[in-house]
Amino acid sequence: MSLLLAAGAPSACARPENAVAAVWWIGPREVRQGESVTLDPAWTSSPGAFEDIPQVCIKWLRSSAPAYVRIARDGRSVRVSADAPPGLIVTLKAKVGTEVIEGKIRVVGTGEGPLAGTRRQTAVACEGGPDPSTPVGELKFTAAGEFAVTWQPFEVYRDYWGTYVYDAATRRLTMNATDGNNVPAQLDLDGEARLLDDGSLALSGLWLGEPTPGAARSCNYTFGR
Numbered sequence: 127m128s129l130l131l132a133a134g135a136p137s138a139c140a141r142p143e144n145a146v147a148a149v150w151w152i153g154p155r156e157v158r159q160g161e162s163v164t165l166d167p168a169w170t171s172s173p174g175a176f177e178d179i180p181q182v183c184i185k186w187l188r189s190s191a192p193a194y195v196r197i198a199r200d201g202r203s204v205r206v207s208a209d210a211p212p213g214l215i216v217t218l219k220a221k222v223g224t225e226v227i228e229g230k231i232r233v234v235g236t237g238e239g240p241l242a243g244t245r246r247q248t249a250v251a252c253e254g255g256p257d258p259s260t261p262v263g264e265l266k267f268t269a270a271g272e273f274a275v276t277w278q279p280f281e282v283y284r285d286y287w288g289t290y291v292y293d294a295a296t297r298r299l300t301m302n303a304t305d306g307n308n309v310p311a312q313l314d315l316d317g318e319a320r321l322l323d324d325g326s327l328a329l330s331g332l333w334l335g336e337p338t339p340g341a342a343r344s345c346n347y348t349f350g351r
Contacts, residue, residue: 139183139223145169148179148227152282154215156242156269158234160208165201165218167227175281179222187220195231206231212238232270239269241292241299241319245327245349254343258336265327265334265349273301277337283307285337292319299329310335312342326350 141148150165157163165187167179181202189195194210195218197203204218212235220227234242247261264276267290274287286306292299301315317331329347 138180141223141225142169142171142177144171145177146171148222148225149176150218150227150229154230154232156232156234156239157206158238159206159210159212159236162198162203162205163231164203165229167220167222179227183222184227185221187218190217190219194233204231206233208236234269239267239271240294240321241267241290241327242269243267243351245351247347248326248350249348250345252343252345255341257345258340260337262334262347262349275334285309286335288315290315299332308337311339314342314344322348324350 147170148167149170150167155163167181167184168176169179170176184201187197187201189197189204191210191214194207194214195216196205196207198205210233212233214233216231216233218229218231244264244266246263247265250257250261252258260277262275262277264274264279266274271289271291272287273290274284276284284307286303286309288302288304290299290301297318297320299317299319303309303313303315312333313335314331314333317329320328320330322328327349329349331344332347333342333345334347
């Protein structure tokens, strides 16, 4: 499916001198079966630097799998069908003047990766020492088995990241930090994870660290949307 949208004024749609690409988002974006995602086009000049592109500048928007990822009539969002195959990678493309804008969606099954999502710390209680003074501003899990921890989110910056394994039957969560910009020397990433009725995520018996060096302790965290 291709969607030809109204053309904007050439000057408003021209690529800024410092821009290197037009994007909707960076990297593949996970979207669950039956859910929608908005398309917010932007010019980027460097990681974390974005400048909005007027929607009227987007032309010839198309999906590589229109039967599963459908474009809204106004071109401002797409919806993943309930029967889209989990793991399917769908490419969205459009034109902004003479430039191409592209984004990829990875379809996630409704029961796949139950921890997947981005949340912020709303509560913490620790044993063996004081509670950390800086809350985790962003904890992200992907359905593909990756995680990232960031204390003070700023655009695409992350403090540390890695892989995880979660057993929903036993609630056992094991994370392995593989790299980062600020990886605490002492981490305890093996504990329990529970999804609460209100959608919050409770982590028990872990130590996610803090941005400044400090002794490890065992903490119970709560994260909300």
